[in-house]
Amino acid sequence: MPTLRQFRYLTALADCLNFHKAAEACHVSQPSMSIQIRDLETKLGVELFERTRRKVVLTPIGREVAERARAVLREVQDISDLARSARAPLSGPLRLGVIATLGPYLMPYVLSAFREEHPDLRLYMREDPSRRLERRLKDGDLDVILVDFPVDMDGLDGFALFAEPLWLAVAADHPLAGRPSVKAGDLANTDLLLLEEGHCLRQQVLELAHRVGAREHTGFQATSLDTLRQMVASHIGPTLLPALYVAAEAAQDRQIKVLPITDPVPTRTVGLLWRKRSTRFAEFRELGTFIRTRLPDVVTPFPVAPDAKASL
Numbered sequence: 554m555p556t557l558r559q560f561r562y563l564t565a566l567a568d569c570l571n572f573h574k575a576a577e578a579c580h581v582s583q584p585s586m587s588i589q590i591r592d593l594e595t596k597l598g599v600e601l602f603e604r605t606r607r608k609v610v611l612t613p614i615g616r617e618v619a620e621r622a623r624a625v626l627r628e629v630q631d632i633s634d635l636a637r638s639a640r641a642p643l644s645g646p647l648r649l650g651v652i653a654t655l656g657p658y659l660m661p662y663v664l665s666a667f668r669e670e671h672p673d674l675r676l677y678m679r680e681d682p683s684r685r686l687e688r689r690l691k692d693g694d695l696d697v698i699l700v701d702f703p704v705d706m707d708g709l710d711g712f713a714l715f716a717e718p719l720w721l722a723v724a725a726d727h728p729l730a731g732r733p734s735v736k737a738g739d740l741a742n743t744d745l746l747l748l749e750e751g752h753c754l755r756q757q758v759l760e761l762a763h764r765v766g767a768r769e770h771t772g773f774q775a776t777s778l779d780t781l782r783q784m785v786a787s788h789i790g791p792t793l794l795p796a797l798y799v800a801a802e803a804a805q806d807r808q809i810k811v812l813p814i815t816d817p818v819p820t821r822t823v824g825l826l827w828r829k830r831s832t833r834f835a836e837f838r839e840l841g842t843f844i845r846t847r848l849p850d851v852v853t854p855f856p857v858a859p860d861a862k863a864s865l
Contacts, residue, residue: 557629559593560622562586563601567619570609627693627828634696634833643836644673650686650698651678654754654778655823658797659699662847667840682751690828697837699844701753702822710834711826714844715852719758719793719819721812722785722803729791730810737814741766746784746792749774754821758793761819778802785809795821796851820853 566575566586576586594601601615611619651660656678668674681689683700690698691708702713721740723729729739745762747769748755762768770790775781779802781792786808794803799811825841827834845854 555593555596555622557626559589560626562589563593563619563622564626566590566602566609567611567615570611572609623692630693631830631832634831643671643839646675646677647836648677648679648694648696650689650695650700651680652683652686652700652753653680654748654752654795655699655701655797656680658795658801659823659844661801662849663844666847667843670843683753684751687826690826693828696831696833697825697827697840699823699825701757702824704826706826708829709826710829710831711824711837712841713822713824713855714841715848715854716820716822717852718796719761719814719821720796720799720803721791721814722782722794722799722809723791723812724785724788725808725810727791727810729812732812734813734815736816737761737765737819738816740814743767744770744790746770746773746775746781746790748778748781749776754795757819757821761793782806782809793819797849800849800851823852 562575562579562581565578566572569575569578572583572586576583579586590602597618599614599618600612601618603610603612660678664676668676679686679689679695683704686695686698686700687704687709689695699714721729721735729735740762745758745767747758759769773784773789775784775792778794778798781794782803784790785792786806793814794811803809803811825837825844827837831837848854
């Protein structure tokens with residue numbers, strides 16, 4: 554019979570398609586990884602990977618076996634989590650995914666206090682774009698994620714936490730810089746700097762741009778909010794920045810001016826998500842409630858619905 558260890562090696566290799574990287578991810582030697590994969594193929598009587606000197610490729614049956622192995626590993630993890638949660642809620646490891654445009658600017662309000670209340674919790678954080686976090690959550694690589702909506706809720710549960718306004722950032726000598734605020738319509742015919750593909754914030758700004766007659770600045774795309782801010786300071790163009798980032802970083806930059814937008818106020822919705830079948834849903838709701846109580850006043854928390862959900 555295949556072992557759980559072999560299933561872990563199989564899924565790691567299916568992710569990396571490289572024996573050396575997969576072995577590193579599993580903290581074993583490459584020869585050990587190779588031997589276990591060969592033994593798994595022998596036990597199953599099928600070839601899971603095609604191997605050449607240049608690359609490793611999943612066979613069709615290997616792809617299906619890898620997906621089922623992930624499901625088995627998720628079930629085993631859920632059993633362990635269920636037992637741990639019964640013994641001591643919010644203890645042991647918790648793998649939290651956070652979008653990169655949020656984590657560094659929200660978590661300082663939350664992490665220290667949460668760890669003080671739950672000293673036995675070992676929190677591991679990973680930053681990634683929303684779509685990648687959703688996939689990692691569904692695959693069982695993460696336990697819970699903080700992302701902006703909308704998301705594909707197939708197999709997921711959760712609730713909205715807060716609405717975060719988006720602010721306009723312009724160079725300090727820009728014609729709009731002297732105003733206390735701007736209306737969304739003032740952005741008409743403006744070329745806005747955006748994040749690169751893969752960031753939900755990019756799509757949200759694009760949707761606003763289409764509504765008010767603004768455009769994407771086609772010459773540049775940024776990899777991070779810091780890069781966007783630096784591009785604005787270099788007079789490449791204006792952009793929209795989320796309020797938590799404005800409070801943490803942009804408002805202190807004298808090379809730019811950040812302005813609230815009204816009529817209407819553009820916002821993004823941030824929520825907490827987990828797998829529907831997770832046995833730790835009560836813990837995740839407690840985490841979400843805790844985050845709500847620590848939010849700074851630059852964002853607007855959603856009320857807690859009777860079933861601990863907001864509309865997703």
